[in-house]
Amino acid sequence: NAGVTQTPKFRILKIGQSMTLQCTQDMNHNYMYWYRQDPGMGLKLIYYSVGAGITDKGEVPNGYNVSRSTTEDFPLRLELAAPSQTSVYFCASSFNRDLREREQFFGPGTRLTVL
Amino acid sequence: DAKTTQPTSMDCAEGRAANLPCNHSTISGNEYVYWYRQIHSQGPQYIIHGLKNNETNEMASLIITEDRKSSTLILPHATLRDTAVYYCIVMPWSNYQLIWGAGTKLIIKP
Numbered sequence: 001n002a003g004v005t006q007t008p009k010f011r012i013l014k015i016g017q018s019m020t021l022q023c024t025q026d027m028n029h030n031y032m033y034w035y036r037q038d039p040g041m042g043l044k045l046i047y048y049s050v051g052a053g054i055t056d057k058g059e060v061p062n063g064y065n066v067s068r069s070t071t072e073d074f075p076l077r078l079e080l081a082a083p084s085q086t087s088v089y090f091c092a093s094s095f096n097r098d099l100r101e102r103e104q105f106f107g108p109g110t111r112l113t114v115l
Numbered sequence: 116d117a118k119t120t121q122p123t124s125m126d127c128a129e130g131r132a133a134n135l136p137c138n139h140s141t142i143s144g145n146e147y148v149y150w151y152r153q154i155h156s157q158g159p160q161y162i163i164h165g166l167k168n169n170e171t172n173e174m175a176s177l178i179i180t181e182d183r184k185s186s187t188l189i190l191p192h193a194t195l196r197d198t199a200v201y202y203c204i205v206m207p208w209s210n211y212q213l214i215w216g217a218g219t220k221l222i223i224k225p
Contacts, residue, residue, distance in 0.1 A: 004158070035215075042202060042215030043159070058212060090158050102206065103149070104213065106158030 001026050004107035006091050012113045013081040021076040021110050023091030031094045032074040033058075033104065034066060036087040043090060049074055050096075081114045088112070119203045124220040133190040135219050137203030140184040147206050148179060149213065150188050152199040159202065162188065193223045 007022045025032065030051050035043040045058030049068040063085060065077040074093075078085060088111050092104040120138040127133040139148065149164040163170055163177045165186070170177045176189040190197055202218040 040217070042217055043213070044215070045212050048212070088156065092158070102147075103161035103164065104151075104159075106160070108158050109156070 003027065004091055004093055004105055006089075006107035006110050008110060009108070010111045012115060013078075014115060015081060015083065017081050018077070018079045019081070019112075021078070021089055021091075021112075023074045023076065023107060024072050025074075025091075025093040025105070026072065027093060027095065027105065028071060029093035029095045029105070030071065031096050031104075032068065033092040033094075034064070034074070034076045035090045035092065036060065036085075037090060037109075038087050046076065046089075078112075083114050086112060086114045118214070119205055119216055121201075121203050121216060121219045123217070124222070126222050126224055127190075127193050129195060129223050129225050130192055133193040133197065133221060133223070135188040135190075135201050135203075135221060136185065137188070138185045139203070139205050142183050142205050143207070144183075145207075148177065148186050149204045149206055150175070150177065151202045151204065151213075152197075153202070153218070154196075154199040162201075193221075195223050195225065197221065198223045 004025045033048040034046040037043045044060045046064050047066040049055045055066050088109045090109050091107040094104045096102050147164050150162040151159040153159045163175050165177045179186045200218040200220050204213050
């Protein structure tokens with residue numbers, strides 16, 4: 001299994017541009033998550049999904065949109081990029097069958113700079 | 116949601132046991148303690164989790180005090196590859212949102 005894959009690895013955007021960060025998992029996990037991590041800080045949840053067609057906001061959703069049309073894919077859309085969105089973005093997935101199996105598996109991250 | 120307190124940084128000699136403390140004094144009875152680590156800006160990696168009993172797996176041991184107000188992650192024989200930021204997280208049973216603090220930067224020294 002490839003696990004959780006993310007593309008691109010790096011991206012530089014100009015203010016006002018838009019882009020989609022791709023995330024795919026091949027573990028048949030029902031839950032998927034998007035986090036951002038600013039330098040020296042812990043991760044903050046942007047959006048999450050409990051299954052195809054179902055998404056919900058996390059702690060910092062403003063400026064982002066998501067969709068979940070399949071179990072495998074969970075793209076994150078940035079509209080009108082702003083310098084405050086400069087961060088490292090991590091996608092994760094988990095198989096939440098019960099309380100003992102909620103560990104999240106993370107992708108390698110996308111490093112985004114908005115200038 | 117319960118919050119956690121961890122030391123900002125710790126050192127440990129290679130080959131020794133690394134003991135990472137975490138305080139979670141407001142933890143509720145149905146909240147689990149999770150530990151993750153992040154090596155040099157890679158994606159975080161799950162280590163272990165527990166409710167009230169001590170837990171052990173191939174990576175580490177988790178010791179939770181009887182009152183559940185604190186816990187210790189033990190890496191029994193630390194190697195240089197264990198240098199990372201270690202996050203202690205309390206997760207409510209009713210949702211799936213991990214609330215991440217700043218973690219403990221563990222440096223393993225040769």
